[in-house]
Amino acid sequence: MRPELTVLLTSEQIQDRVEQLGREISRDYPDGPLYLIGILKGSFLFLADLARAISTPCRVEFMGISSYGRGKRSSGEVKVTKDLDVSVEGFDVLVVEDIIDSGVTLTYLLNVLEQRKPKSLGIVTMLDKPERRQRPVRPAYVGFRVPDEFVVGYGLDFAEDYRNLKDVCVLHDGPAV
Ligand code: IMP
Ligand code: MG
Numbered sequence: 001m002r003p004e005l006t007v008l009l010t011s012e013q014i015q016d017r018v019e020q021l022g023r024e025i026s027r028d029y030p031d032g033p034l035y036l037i038g039i040l041k042g043s044f045l046f047l048a049d050l051a052r053a054i055s056t057p058c059r060v061e062f063m064g065i066s067s068y069g070r071g072k073r074s075s076g077e078v079k080v081t082k083d084l085d086v087s088v089e090g091f092d093v094l095v096v097e098d099i100i101d102s103g104v105t106l107t108y109l110l111n112v113l114e115q116r117k118p119k120s121l122g123i124v125t126m127l128d129k130p131e132r133r134q135r136p137v138r139p140a141y142v143g144f145r146v147p148d149e150f151v152v153g154y155g156l157d158f159a160e161d162y163r164n165l166k167d168v169c170v171l172h173d174g175p176a177v
Pocket of ligand 2 (some may be wrong): 039040041042043098099
């Protein structure tokens with residue numbers, strides 16, 4: 001069956017919300033430097049827009065985590081595919097995620113980052129699917145709560161496609177996994 005997309009969040013809605021999140025984060029972290037750690041690859045557009053909406057001096061780093069493979073559901077197996085190049089000991093750190101689903105990926109990642117002794121460790125996620133949570137992950141900042149649907153666009157992929165869509169869309173009738 002041919003995949004079909006319906007718009008869930010327009011790029012205007014996303015941009016407005018990102019501006020609001022940027023203001024909240026700037027207010028909550030008045031003193032820099034604030035480390036923004038983008039989780040590759042899904043967070044790349046959100047991080048690019050969010051960083052420009054934050055007035056606090058920021059440093060940008062990336063980590064790679066894999067848990068999904070090519071399917072629509074987490075394989076449950078998490079591994080670090082790209083680690084930080086710097087020490088974040090004693091710094092404020094915000095993990096920047098595209099979406100929290102089961103919470104398995106972030107639970108694993110937070111454990112890894114806690115060991116690096118940051119001054120504080122928080123999460124900002126563009127999307128949250130709280131219905132699907134298997135682990136108790138509580139993001140400090142959430143762009144939008146979304147229903148239990150598979151979404152793509154604004155960085156989010158299905159098997160590496162659709163990341164460059166400006167809107168967040170629901171992917172219907174995708175190939176079986
Ligand atoms: P979790 O470990 O189940 O919370 O999965 C989190 C990761 O799975 C996210 O960072 C995404 O990369 C991916 N993911 C979860 N739900 C979706 C979705 O609806 N569309 C695209 N990727 C998703
Ligand atoms: Mg991800």
